Amino acid sequence: MGKLDIRTKRCLVTGAAGGIGAATAVALGREGAHLVLTDLHSAGLERTAEEVRAAGGRVLMVRAVDLTDADAVRALAAEVGAEVGALDVLLNIAGISIWGTIDRLQEEHWRRLIDVNLMGPVHVMSSFLPAMIEARRGGHVVNVSSAAGIFGLPWHAAYSASKFGLRGVSEVLRFDLRRHGIGVSLVCPGAVATPLVEGLEVVGVDRSAPSMQAVERRFLRHAIRPDEAAAAIVKGLERRRYWVYTSRDIRLGHYAQRWFPWGYEAVMRLLNRSLTRAEAKATAGAGR
Numbered sequence: 307m308g309k310l311d312i313r314t315k316r317c318l319v320t321g322a323a324g325g326i327g328a329a330t331a332v333a334l335g336r337e338g339a340h341l342v343l344t345d346l347h348s349a350g351l352e353r354t355a356e357e358v359r360a361a362g363g364r365v366l367m368v369r370a371v372d373l374t375d376a377d378a379v380r381a382l383a384a385e386v387g388a389e390v391g392a393l394d395v396l397l398n399i400a401g402i403s404i405w406g407t408i409d410r411l412q413e414e415h416w417r418r419l420i421d422v423n424l425m426g427p428v429h430v431m432s433s434f435l436p437a438m439i440e441a442r443r444g445g446h447v448v449n450v451s452s453a454a455g456i457f458g459l460p461w462h463a464a465y466s467a468s469k470f471g472l473r474g475v476s477e478v479l480r481f482d483l484r485r486h487g488i489g490v491s492l493v494c495p496g497a498v499a500t501p502l503v504e505g506l507e508v509v510g511v512d513r514s515a516p517s518m519q520a521v522e523r524r525f526l527r528h529a530i531r532p533d534e535a536a537a538a539i540v541k542g543l544e545r546r547r548y549w550v551y552t553s554r555d556i557r558l559g560h561y562a563q564r565w566f567p568w569g570y571e572a573v574m575r576l577l578n579r580s581l582t583r584a585e586a587k588a589t590a591g592a593g594r
Contacts, residue, residue, distance in 0.1 A: 307489050307546050310446055313338035316366065316393045318386070320373060320430060321400030323350025325500035326450065328357070329536035330399060335363020337540060342367045342386055342393065345400065366390050373400055373426035376433075383433035392441035395543065396434055397448040398427035398472075405461040406509030415509060416464045423468035428475065435488070444487030448543055449476045453496045453556050457563065457570075460578040461508070480548055491542050494560070495552040497529035515588030521581065528555065 317334055321327030323345035331341055335358035343358075345351050348370035355365045367390060371382050386393065401423045404415050427449055438445045454462045455469035473492055480490040511518060535552040542550030551557040563570040 307444075307484075307487070310395075310489070310544050310546055312395065312540070312544060314340060315395055315445075316340050316342065316390055317395040317397060318342045318344065318393050318430070318434065319397045319399060320344050320426070321450075322354050323347040324354075326495065326498060326532050326535045326539070327397075327399040328354040329532035330397060330539050332357050332361055332363070333533070333536040333540045334397075335359075335365070336361050338363075339395070340364045340366050342369075342390060344369050344371045344373075344382065346370060346372055373429055374421040376425075376429045379429040379433045383437070386434070387437055392437040392443070393434055394438070394443065394445045395448065396430060396438075396446075397450075397539070397543075398430055399448075399450045400426055401450065401452075401468075403465055404507045404509065405465060406463075406507075406511075407461055408463055410510035411464050412509070415507075416467065419464050419468040420471070423465075424471040424475075427472055431475075431479070435483075438488060439483075439486045442486075444489075446489045446491065446543060446546065447476075447479065447483070448491045448493060448539060448550075449473075450493040450495065450539075451476070453494055453559070455492075456494055456556070456560050458574050460574075460581045476548075489546040489548075491539075491547055491550050493539055493542065493550040493552065494556055495535050496556040497525050498532060498535050498552065499526060499529040500532055511585055512588050517584040517587035521584045528553075 317339045319327055319331045319341060322331045322343040331343055331354050335341060341358060343351055343355055343365060351368050351370060355368045358365050367386060369382055371378050373379055404419055449472050451473045452469040454466045455473040476490050476492040483490060530553050538550060538552040
């Protein structure tokens with residue numbers, strides 16, 4: 307497949323109320339894409355729509371939808387089909403994050419992550435791809451996974467289950483959809499300074515403890531801005547790349563994982579020990 311000219315392409319952006327989703331919507335609008343924006347939060351959606359229009363972009367539709375509700379997503383697809391027609395690009399960016407050790411994570415945490423991070427994109431693709439295939443215009447799907455969809459990061463078991471799941475779906479669809487001229491990109495961001503970080507739930511751990519605050523500061527030192535992540539996503543989309551990294555550290559880490567597994571394993575063990583020590587200090591402080 308050649309490069310994708312996204313000018314006038316009709317693009318669905320999920321998670322568009324803030325963070326990477328909002329930044330990507332604005333970046334696409336500047337490039338001339340025509341946008342359908344959705345998220346759970348209507349107020350944030352309207353702010354993004356206003357920002358897109360202020361930057362000269364075109365917004366075709368704004369709808370607040372719970373992507374975990376399959377019927378609601380099918381209804382959205384029907385409405386988009388009637389008012390806009392078949393889309394050209396689907397960008398599954400919406401997601402949540404919950405960390406925790408296996409002994410602290412509850413079933414509700416696992417189900418919530420799978421529902422939002424995996425089944426949300428599945429509902430979108432199942433509802434919108436048939437019309438794209440029938441339209442015979444080709445197109446593209448962008449699925450935002452995570453560095454946790456590549457690496458065995460500490461305390462990420464439930465989150466990684468959802469992100470590795472989305473990676474698996476994407477790996478199959480990159481071949482299944484090729485005959486229809488529809489490409490697939492798998493985006494694997496590392497640290498990004500978004501509201502998701504501020505609202506991150508770490509099960510059973512006091513995030514306000516000094517040791518945990520130190521962990522968060524180290525995380526944010528390596529974080530990129532949402533607009534930087536958005537720029538990488540748009541570039542990957544235009545070039546129809548499968549693997550899309552939003553920062554060099556994740557690209558290098560993925561390379562090391564494949565070609566220097568001993569180094570990758572040493573880093574993962576080091577990260578695990580570091581986080582475990584921070585948690586032990588937080589627990590000891592809380593017990594005083």
